Amino acid sequence: MRHYSAWSLLRARLAGNSHWQPLWSGQSLQQAYDVVVVGAGGHGLATAFHLARDHGIKRVAVLEKRLVGYGNVGRNTTIVRSNYLLPENHYFYEDSLRRYETLSRDLNYNVMYSPRGVVDLALSDDDFPGLARRGNALRLAGIDAELMNISALERFCPELEPRRSRRFPILGALVQRRGGTVRHDAVAWGYARAASALGVDIIEDCEVTGVRTRGEVATGVETNRGYVQAERIAFATAGHTGMIGTMLGVPLPIETHLLQAMVSEPVKPLLHTVLVYVAPGHAETYICQSDRGGLVMGGHLDGFPSYTREGQWDRLEDVVQGAVELLPQVGALRILRQWAGTNDMTMDGSPIIDRLRYDNVFVNAGWCYGGFKAIPASGAACARFVATGTAPDLIKAFRLSRFATGHLLDERGGGPFPARQ
Amino acid sequence: MSRLHCPFCGPRELREFRFHKTLPTEPGTAFAGIYERIDNPELSVEHWQHVEGCRGWLRVTRNPSSGAVLETRLLGGGVA
Ligand SMILES: Cc1cc2nc3c(=O)[nH]c(=O)nc-3n(C[C@H](O)[C@H](O)[C@H](O)COP(=O)(O)OP(=O)(O)OC[C@H]3O[C@@H](n4cnc5c(N)ncnc54)[C@H](O)[C@@H]3O)c2cc1C
Ligand SMILES: [Zn+2]
Numbered sequence: 325m326r327h328y329s330a331w332s333l334l335r336a337r338l339a340g341n342s343h344w345q346p347l348w349s350g351q352s353l354q355q356a357y358d359v360v361v362v363g364a365g366g367h368g369l370a371t372a373f374h375l376a377r378d379h380g381i382k383r384v385a386v387l388e389k390r391l392v393g394y395g396n397v398g399r400n401t402t403i404v405r406s407n408y409l410l411p412e413n414h415y416f417y418e419d420s421l422r423r424y425e426t427l428s429r430d431l432n433y434n435v436m437y438s439p440r441g442v443v444d445l446a447l448s449d450d451d452f453p454g455l456a457r458r459g460n461a462l463r464l465a466g467i468d469a470e471l472m473n474i475s476a477l478e479r480f481c482p483e484l485e486p487r488r489s490r491r492f493p494i495l496g497a498l499v500q501r502r503g504g505t506v507r508h509d510a511v512a513w514g515y516a517r518a519a520s521a522l523g524v525d526i527i528e529d530c531e532v533t534g535v536r537t538r539g540e541v542a543t544g545v546e547t548n549r550g551y552v553q554a555e556r557i558a559f560a561t562a563g564h565t566g567m568i569g570t571m572l573g574v575p576l577p578i579e580t581h582l583l584q585a586m587v588s589e590p591v592k593p594l595l596h597t598v599l600v601y602v603a604p605g606h607a608e609t610y611i612c613q614s615d616r617g618g619l620v621m622g623g624h625l626d627g628f629p630s631y632t633r634e635g636q637w638d639r640l641e642d643v644v645q646g647a648v649e650l651l652p653q654v655g656a657l658r659i660l661r662q663w664a665g666t667n668d669m670t671m672d673g674s675p676i677i678d679r680l681r682y683d684n685v686f687v688n689a690g691w692c693y694g695g696f697k698a699i700p701a702s703g704a705a706c707a708r709f710v711a712t713g714t715a716p717d718l719i720k721a722f723r724l725s726r727f728a729t730g731h732l733l734d735e736r737g738g739g740p741f742p743a744r745q
Numbered sequence: 746m747s748r749l750h751c752p753f754c755g756p757r758e759l760r761e762f763r764f765h766k767t768l769p770t771e772p773g774t775a776f777a778g779i780y781e782r783i784d785n786p787e788l789s790v791e792h793w794q795h796v797e798g799c800r801g802w803l804r805v806t807r808n809p810s811s812g813a814v815l816e817t818r819l820l821g822g823g824v825a
Contacts, residue, residue: 566784575781579767580809628764629789630746631810637747638760671780727780740779743764 325521328432347513348520353527356553357383359710360545361560362532362568364388366397366508366696367688368560369515369526370703371710373431376522378704379711384524386516387547389531393512396562397696399665401585401610401622403598404697405442405503406467409458412721412733413674416701418467419718423700424506433514435506436615442503443481445601445650446495455498462500470499481597484651491649492604504598505612511699535572535685542682558686558710563631563666565689574681577671577727579742582626583693584635584664586643588657590617601650607639609646611654618660621647625667625693627743635664667693673745674733677706677715678724686710687724692745746812752819753799761797768792768804786810792820 326332326345336343359375361368364386375381388394404424406417428434446452455471462469470476473496477486486494516526527549534546535557544553559568569576598612607624614620623643626636640662648655670676670690675698680687688706691698705719715723726732738744750756768790769778787810793803802820807813 566782567786569782570784575773575777575783577780577782578784579782580784580786628791628793629767629809630812631786632746632812634812636759638758728776741766743766 325517328434347517348526351520351525351527353530353549353552354383354385354525356544357385357525357555359384359556359558360552360554361386361558362545363395363559363561363564364392364512364516364526364528365395365560365562366511366515366699367562367691367702367706368558369512369519370699371558371560371688371706372524373515373519373522374704374707375711376519376524379707381711382523384519385552386519386524386526387530387532387545387552388526388528391528392516392526393509396665396667397512397699398509399585399663400508400696401612401620402505402508402614402696403442403503403610403612404437404506405500406697407442407444407458407462407469407498407500407503409461409735410733411461411465413735414462414465414467416718417697418465420698420701421502423704424697425502427506427511427514427700431514431518433510433517435510435514437506438504438615439502440504440612441480441499441501441597443477443597443599444498445599446497447492447601447603448495451602452495455496459498468500468502470501472497472499483595484599490652506696507615508696511696515703533571537682540682542685556684556686556710558688558706559680560688560706562689562691562695563668565668565687568680568687572681572685577676577724578690579629579669580631580666581628581669581743582630582633582635582664583622583624583667584626584639584643584662585620585622586640586662587614587618587620587660588654589660591619591657592617594619594653595651599650601646603646603649606642606646606649609643609650611647611651619647619654619657625669625743626664631666633664633666635662667691669742669745671727671740671742672732672734673736673738673742675702675722676724677702677709677719677722680724746807746814749793749803749805749814750817751795751798751801751803752817753801754795757795757798761795762793762803763796765792765794
């Protein structure tokens with residue numbers, strides 16, 4: 325792997341930019357591996373990277389049925405933050421956010437971490453105490469959170485014009501300044517490049533269709549390119565994890581639901597932070613402006629199980645309405661693109677990292693619509709789990725048995741309805 | 746999928762309906778019924794309500810991979 329630096333950029337420029345190498349290339353599928361990771365999304369690639377770097381595991385493959393970055397890692401709205409209410413969640417996501425802060429250096433690849441702040445707006449008297457409670461829980465855990473009144477918010481985000489008259493008042497906000505955005509594709513590419521430099525085989529167009537077992541151990545995976553022997557198998561298949569459960573005959577507390585997002589035409593700087601809110605009469609809305617200038621907007625799930633990756637029109641309309649009611653100037657923009665991703669929604673809205681039926685089969689899933697921010701911590705912890713056989717404390721609460729024992733991690737307290745998490 | 750066929754009201758825009766929950770595809774314990782799913786990408790049986798219409802409760806059978814609605818019945822066997 326060629327090291328990237330200001331100097332290498334300059335040298336490449338002087339050479340007419342003709343010497344760039346592919347980020348990774350040319351690996352071929354071997355017959356046997358120490359660990360086979362299924363799914364080259366963020367979680368699979370990060371797991372493979374840490375297996376090779378931190379645990380010295382030599383023969384690691386990532387098998388991907390489509391392309392690196394084709395799944396949700398390339399479809400999300402790029403928001404990272406750690407402002408979760410429950411301790412099991414906020415310590416984990418804080419670990420992840422800290423890793424994002426240094427990820428560009430760790431991978432020698434610019435992932436464009438932009439700590440522009442994540443602003444959860446309070447639009448009603450009910451919103452404010454809820455945000456205050458969350459903020460206090462975070463501060464007790466030593467995680468940054470600032471409850472802002474309208475004057476403080478005006479200073480932090482003048483372009484929002486909090487006092488302007490609209491359909492609803494803005495009362496204040498909970499702000500996490502270190503939250504922000506990270507370029508999603510760069511995370512996938514950066515991990516893939518770093519992992520392959522450590523000898524990890526990244527194999528695209530390779531779909532895992534079954535697991536071969538002998539007694540109570542898995543011996544390898546069946547793929548469209550033949551049988552691959554594996555000492556250990558880790559599934560990081562995000563929105564397709566339900567099907568993996570079906571493949572192994574294990575019921576999972578997961579349903580597959582769609583989430584859509586869209587981006588407007590690029591414009592000059594209009595919004596420097598990330599806004600998250602629930603406008604009265606609408607589901608959730610979140611908006612930020614990409615470095616290219618497009619407004620990236622998303623909302624809540626489509627509302628019913630789906631594998632189609634198409635998305636319902638009325639959900640988009642709801643997001644646009646929520647956006648225009650807050651920032652009327654958005655109404656003048658044209659939408660450039662809309663897309664959807666299939667999400668592995670769990671019954672309590674929190675992730676699952678655990679063994680799956682066999683002692684040497686692991687699952688890293690249930691990231692719902694919020695797993696992009698989790699990638700660095702999940703990769704490190706999952707790799708440790710797979711390498712040592714013991715789950716690190718950070719992810720102990722994400723065990724599968726919590727649904728049976730009642731130790732649910734339900735941030736919203738909404739009950740076992742994946743569509744409403 | 747942009748419409749559902751309500752047995753009372755006929756074909757209506759999807760936005761008039763609210764999805765409530767999926768039903769287990771195989772019989773099991775109460776715990777399994779609430780928390781566990783065996784995913785079948787071709788078949789999903791669900792409870793919906795026609796909230797912005799007759800408010801009837803429906804049992805909808807769909808193919809979540811193609812979006813096709815296979816059957817819509819009124820829950821509890823009312824007249825329709
Ligand atoms: C519209 C949208 C917006 C989002 N916004 C945010 C956000 O702002 N912040 C945030 O933190 N999260 C967000 N998320 C969630 C986040 O993107 C996901 O939780 C996360 O990317 C999932 O993990 P992954 O990257 O490993 O998944 P993926 O990239 O989906 O990786 C899974 C891979 O497994 C492959 N695969 C599946 N089955 C098989 C098989 N049998 N054999 C081989 N390969 C297989 C798939 O092809 C896929 O490439 C959003 C999601 C969506 C859809
Ligand atoms: Zn009706």
